Amino acid sequence: GAVVSQHPSRVICKSGTSVKIECRSLDFQATTMFWYRQFPKQSLMLMATSNEGSKATYEQGVEKDKFLINHASLTLSTLTVTSAHPEDSSFYICSRSDRGGETQYFGPGTRLLVL
Amino acid sequence: EDQVTQSPEALRLQEGESSSLNCSYTVSGLRGLFWYRQDPGKGPEFLFTLYSAGEEKEKERLKATLTKKESFLHITAPKPEDSATYLCAVQGGNTGKLIFGQGTTLQVKP
Numbered sequence: 695g696a697v698v699s700q701h702p703s704r705v706i707c708k709s710g711t712s713v714k715i716e717c718r719s720l721d722f723q724a725t726t727m728f729w730y731r732q733f734p735k736q737s738l739m740l741m742a743t744s745n746e747g748s749k750a751t752y753e754q755g756v757e758k759d760k761f762l763i764n765h766a767s768l769t770l771s772t773l774t775v776t777s778a779h780p781e782d783s784s785f786y787i788c789s790r791s792d793r794g795g796e797t798q799y800f801g802p803g804t805r806l807l808v809l
Numbered sequence: 810e811d812q813v814t815q816s817p818e819a820l821r822l823q824e825g826e827s828s829s830l831n832c833s834y835t836v837s838g839l840r841g842l843f844w845y846r847q848d849p850g851k852g853p854e855f856l857f858t859l860y861s862a863g864e865e866k867e868k869e870r871l872k873a874t875l876t877k878k879e880s881f882l883h884i885t886a887p888k889p890e891d892s893a894t895y896l897c898a899v900q901g902g903n904t905g906k907l908i909f910g911q912g913t914t915l916q917v918k919p
Binding site: 700736739785796797798802 | 841852853854905
C-alpha cells in the first residue's frame with residue numbers, strides 16, 4: 695500500500711494567492727522528505743530537501759521565499775507556494791527515503807493550476 | 810556533473826513483443842540506480858534498486874540489469890497494463906540526491 699500521501703490532489707487558484715500542499719509519511723517517522731516538481735513531458739526535478747526541526751535545503755534556482763517548506767513533525771512536511779503565478783502551475787510530488795536513506799518512495803502528487 | 814539519459818523516448822510494442830529500455834548514466838560514486846514506473850497524473854511507483862555492476866533484479870515481466878555505464882529494463886511478453894512511463898534515476902555519493910532521466914513512455918497495444 696501507499697507509504698506517502700499528499701493533499702490536495704488537485705488545486706486551482708487565482709494568481710497572487712498562496713497554496714499549501716501537505717505530504718505525510720504513513721508508515722514511519724521520516725526526518726527527511728523531498729519535494730519535486732514535474733512540468734508536462736519533463737522529468738522530476740528536486741526542489742528542496744525538507745528536514746524535521748531545521749531549515750529546508752533548497753536546490754539552486756529555487757526561491758526559498760516563494761516555496762516555503764515546513765517539516766514540523768516526523769510525519770508531515772508542507773510546501774506553501776506563496777503569491778502563485780501561472781508559471782508555477784505544475785505537478786508537485788513529495789517523497790521520503792527508506793531507513794537506509796537510499797530508495798525514495800513517492801506520494802501521488804498534487805496538480806497545481808494557477809489562473 | 811551527474812547525468813542520466815534514457816532511450817528511446819517512446820516505445821510502442823505489440824502485446825507479447827519483448828524489448829529493452831536503456832538508461833545511460835555518469836555519476837560520481839554510485840550509491841544506487843533506481844527504476845520507477847509512472848502512470849499519467851500519478852507519482853512514481855518504485856520498481857527496483859540496483860547497487861553494483863552485474864546486479865540483476867526481477868519482478869513479474871520486468872528485469873533490471875546494471876553495468877558500470879548503463880542499466881537496462883527488460884520487458885518480457887508485455888501486456889497492455891504495462892503501458893506507462895518508466896523513469897531511471899541515480900543517486901551519487903557526492904550529493905546523495907536523486908537525478909532522474911527524461912523517461913521512456915511505453916505503449917503496449919493488444
